[in-house]
Amino acid sequence: MPETLAHVASGKVRELFTIDDKRLLLVASDRISTFDVVLPTEIPDKGRVLTGLSAFWFARTRELCENHLLGLRPDGRSSECRRLEMLPLECVVRGYLAGSGWKDYVETGTTSGRKLPEGLRESDRLPEPIFTPSTKATTGHDENIDAGQAAALVGAERLEQVEQAALALYRFSAEHAAGRGIIIADTKFEFGLDESGALVLADEVLTPDSSRFWPADEYRPGGSQPSFDKQFVRDYCETLGWDKTPPGPDLPDDVVAGTRARYVEAFERLTGIAFDDYVRDPDVVLRADGDR
């Protein structure tokens, strides 16, 4: 826990605190959720991996869209951020057909009101990435909405701006990841506005918790794909016959170790930085390659 900062919000696996009226502290825990349930066993260093990855992407996408990151704390799991007026929209970009995008397509041939080509299979790559915004549900699951509903929430002009920013961020990161053996099937961005009304990328970005990461060497469209990070946890849970309602099961040591190794592998592949170097000095992810 940080000093004695006022607590603002709790996510399933993260906490948000006030530093002062302009700044927040976002703290990523080592908790893990599967099938929407937080498990009683933690994955050591998961919070550091997600914080470091997110900071890496913020540093490398500054020219595409400004962001809320002010700095990393020495613990590697906490980031200081600008406090923004958040937009009431989950900005999802999909490059592949999975999850609720696949479900909508099977039922209606569309997702978020957009007609998709016929004959697509589960996990197929889309002809081009699509922006499929959803509402922030206070309880239950986010709900996909069409462009008209999204425009009613933020205005047509702002919607156009966030769509272009989200697509540019996805294209950049998916191409970077593809060169390192990771498919970013889809991802969710959150944006806010600063005092001047400028659009600012916020929250956590392009991590395995905010995205679907698939190992490229195991990609076989026509069914669901293994998760880069959580597959050991899911496979173990499936062996138990657990009904996927709380409380979730404890994880055995080998599942914890294997899962930790996958998070660290994702970090090292995507950043090109040894995770131990990040633990020693978190700011290493913020420096351009040449300056290390």
Ligand code: Q0Z
């Ligand atoms: C993010 C969240 C939680 C982590 C509010 N820069 C910002 N300015 C204003 N608000 C936020 C941010 Cl990131 C903000 N969330 C989501 C909840 C832990 C993130 F409990 N909520």
